Amino acid sequence: MYQYRQMIFVNLAVNDLDASKKFFTELGYTINPQFSDDNAASVVISDTIVAMLMTKPFYATFTKKEIADARTTSEVLIALSAESREKVDELVDRALSLGATPSGETQDHGFMYGRSFDDLDGHSWEVVWMDPAMVRD
Known part of the structure; x- marks a missing residue:
């Protein structure tokens, strides 16, 4: 079904x-x-x-609104989950090697780890891992 x-x-x-x-x-x-x-x-x-x-x-x-220049104006923060801390680093490091720029500081709270980058047009992408043991039903 x-x-x-x-x-x-x-x-x-x-x-x-x-x-x-x-x-x-x-x-x-x-x-x-x-x-x-x-x-x-x-x-x-x-x-x-x-x-x-x-x-x-x-x-x-x-839209009838002006289109934001994502390099100078924050329009949206896109957050993606990752399956591990290593996968966070892999994706962000790969993005940086392809021309993205770092965005913000690395966030390491032990149970949660994240890094971010701005893509070629300045859109902000956050990649975050959270320890599954800390996620409660």
């Missing part, structure tokens, strides 16, 4: 769609061609999380 799973689609305005697609695929994510074209790319982060990278003119068709 089909069970509905709620998804999140994070829509991000980008300056160079091809460069952003390359950045995210080199981080290990895939592009869903069914929902991608010259104006947007559907980056599959997980089975319930998708980042929609949109050219600024296309993004502008969805």
